[in-house]
Amino acid sequence: MRFLLDTNILIPLEDPDHPLGSSMAHVVRLSHANGHELVYHPATKADVQRDSDAARQRQTLKRLHQYSCLEKSTTPCPWNTEETKPHDREDNEILYALKCDAAHILITEDQGIHDTAWDKGLGDRVFTIQTMEDWLLRLHKRTSITLPNIEEAPLHQLTPRLNEPFFDTLRESYYGFDKWFRRKAQDGKTRAWFCQNEDGILVGVCIHTEQIDELITQEGMRLPGIALKLSTFKVGTAHRGRKIGELLLKATFRYATQNRIENIFIHGDPEKQHFLFKVLVDFGFINVGTHPGSGGRDAVYLKQHPSRPPKNENGLAPFEYFQRYFPHFLTGPTVGKFVVPIQPRYHDILFPDWPHPRPPSLFPPTNTAGNAIKMAYLCHAQTKKMDPGDVVLFYRSGDKHAITTLGVVEHYETLNDPNIVARLVKRRTVYEMSEIQRMAKKASGVRVMLFRIVRHFSPSAISLDYLTKHAILKGHPQSIVRMSDTRFNTILSIRPPQLTDDRTVLISIHPSYVKKILSGEKRLEFRRRWASGPVDKLVIYSTAPVKKLVATARVEQVITGTKNELWERAKHVGGGVTEDELFRYLDGKEIAVAIELSEITPFSPLDPKTVFGSDFTPPQSFRFLKPNEMDQLLQGIG
Secondary structure (H helix, E strand, O other), X not given: OEEEEOHHHHHHHHOOOOOOOHHHHHHHHHHHHOOXXXXXXXXXXXXXXXXXXXXXXXXXXXXXXXOEEOOOOOOOOOOOOOOOOHHHHHHHHHHHXXXXXOOOEEEOOOHHHHHHHHHOXXXXXXXXXXXXXXXXXXXXXXXXXXXOOEEEEEHHHHHHHOOOHHHHHHHHHOOOHHHHHHHHHHOOOOEEEEEEOOOOOEEEEEEEEEEEEEEOOOOOOEEEEEEEEEEEEEEOHHHOOOOHHHHHHHHHHHHHHHOOOOEEEEEEOOOOOHHHHHHHHHOOOEEEEXXXXXXXXXXXXXXXXXXXXXXXXXXXXXXXXXXXXXXXXXXXOOOOEEEEEEOHHHHHHHOOOOOOOOOOOOOOOOOHHHHOOEEEEEEOOOOOOOOOOOEEEEEEOOOOOEEEEEEEEEEEEEEOOHHHHHHHHHHHOOOOHHHHHHHHOOOOOEEEEEEEEEEEOOOOOEEHHHHHHOOOOOOOOOOOEEEOHHHHHHHHOOOOHHHOOOOEEEEEEOHHHHHHHHHOOOOEEEEOOOOOOOOOEEEEEEOOOOOEEEEEEEEEEEEEEOHHHHXXXXXXXXXXXXXXXXXXXXXXXXXXXXXXXXXXXXXXXXXXXXXXXXXXXXXXXXXXXXXXXXXXXXXXXX
């Protein structure tokens, strides 16, 4: 595709004394990396020549040749007249070139051009830098996955560390490893998850890349579509047993889930990599044959990672199914479901990647047990029996009073010997030995639950208010509580969790402003009047010609003030309007409000009549949603 750069983009882009914004730098990198062409209009040169900064003018003109210039049109711009000012004339010529399809998109920060573009029917083809970055990311960029203790980077960032002892065993087992590594680093497609210890020494690396329609065995097995290949998977010998391999696998599974990659594979020498393959089998990898080109040496291990839960056609037991198809698990009336209360201090250690803000710590936790997949939980609950494959929902007591996390039981039993307990939980534990001894002293023993985490409920936990309102719980669970399959399905149906209370407002917004909200350019929504009671969330209705429900947003705060006070706020926060637009809208109002938005969550546009019924009428400004309307909306979002 061809992207037309406006003058106000090119000058900072080419001015060495003007710092290049990270978003624009990202746009340039993404464009070049994905074969898009960056061009400028002949009128831009005239605009640059009027730059009052002579040194910057010379530098910009000198470097313009790095970009392609559109050929000057022989057809005059019909929007220009004798009265048109020189600057407006050039803007019109650029927009007219866009209308004539000389480029696909114009990138500009000039609000005047954006306004004119909407008047000319070109508004959806004129992007700000932030909008362009977001769009290119949606087109080309894979979702990046990071976890506590795990970092991700393009492979070339590890090239300077090739001489570290960590890579010695790889060099010994693979002749030409350094050459292969550098070649992969240069392709720009290969990345790595890696882990360092407190001294900055590498202790684990997983090099990964994506393959298309890959033939993975000499017996003829080919993986359709995109598959994730783990080219190198290594944990330092001195650091085995610290769950680093499990952390790397967790990053792998999350990446595959978020990017809808349905197959993960790796190959290697089954004798030299016996320990690795044993771990992989425990997480659902299966030996499917011999890798072509390895001379019959390398075994291929494949993990099926379907986007949707597959049918249990082989009649696998619940835990075996979960192990094979993680993160999918079996449900239904025959599978037990339990709510498990957990205190905040244990929750923070077990689930440090649960997405909720915590105050910064001078001493971040180094216990990797909590970041991984396989975990342990000890308690004195009355519940004597749980079966492998049963589902557990962790309820954070004490502060949040909400269900935060879903897991699947691997093993459950009652023990009195603290040494057996310690041996059983092994590296899964977040408990100190003294605490295990204290818990095991009780005559009835300690319940030991080994489980594997499936996912967190995010962006919000499921509050006690919602749980009691829908008769899922009667109140704060003091111990493990069994729940019915019907109530469990009610929890799974919540999409998205942030819409589950009664302080949600349906708000009508013009499409031009909706675009700015979704791009992040507009963080304030202005209203001449607003609700007298508290509002937590918005459901955004994009007015004509779109006429669709398009997104949700959280209300960060509501600011009341005069139009001058609100304009000052808009300049600093991002109002997405000009001063003249705001003052015209608030004309005659002494006091108005600005609603500061956060957590903007777009979804596939919905016809409101399919959600609220054929008699739906959009609100002139806003209205509160009733509980049943929110339920209907949740079903519509899916």
